[in-house]
Amino acid sequence: MLEKLSQDALVIWATIDPIGTMALFAALTSHLTDQQRRKTAFKTVLYAGGVLLGSILIGQLILNAMGIRLVSFQLGGGIILFLFGLQMIFGNDSNKAKQDPDHDIAVFPLAIPATATPGAILAVILLTDNHIHPITTQIGTALVTLGVLGITLILLLLSGKIIKLIGTGARLF
Numbered sequence: 001m002l003e004k005l006s007q008d009a010l011v012i013w014a015t016i017d018p019i020g021t022m023a024l025f026a027a028l029t030s031h032l033t034d035q036q037r038r039k040t041a042f043k044t045v046l047y048a049g050g051v052l053l054g055s056i057l058i059g060q061l062i063l064n065a066m067g068i069r070l071v072s073f074q075l076g077g078g079i080i081l082f083l084f085g086l087q088m089i090f091g092n093d094s095n096k097a098k099q100d101p102d103h104d105i106a107v108f109p110l111a112i113p114a115t116a117t118p119g120a121i122l123a124v125i126l127l128t129d130n131h132i133h134p135i136t137t138q139i140g141t142a143l144v145t146l147g148v149l150g151i152t153l154i155l156l157l158l159s160g161k162i163i164k165l166i167g168t169g170a171r172l173f
Helices: 002-016 018-028 034-065 070-090 106-115 118-127 135-157 159-166
Strands: none
Touching (some): 018 106, 034 070, 034 106, 034 118, 034 159, 070 118, 118 135, 135 159
8 A cells, every 4th residue: 555655646746746836836926925925825725635635535426427437537638638738838828818806816727727737636536546446545645635735835835935045047158
């Protein structure tokens, strides 16, 4: 079980990507006060945790109720991840549109899709497959997910200091 949880931790770390989330958080919250940044960090992790734990608890049941097999979900999730990867490589100008002043960035884009990424949602559903893994292993995977979210929260709270320490860009010449 320890080996499976170690593998789960690596998959969940890679799909949540706490370091990438921290960089995005630092950029999107640079105009906020320290108190607003802390509040946004906590809300971001709380919302993302709700989505991921909800996916662990009822994700497979919803897929079964809709008649979607896990293999189909894996294929669809792979295609979505590929498209997100292409978007990350080639960029997207749609983020430059004006935002609603009442828009809470803790929900979108920070909690979903930056922290609770489509890949992370797919991963937690597949890693807790009811037909393969006993409930104790599923609980272990949920705890691993909470651990990675805890690390994400710490990085979000320290993002301002980390960015000041490493800088915003390197000069080669």
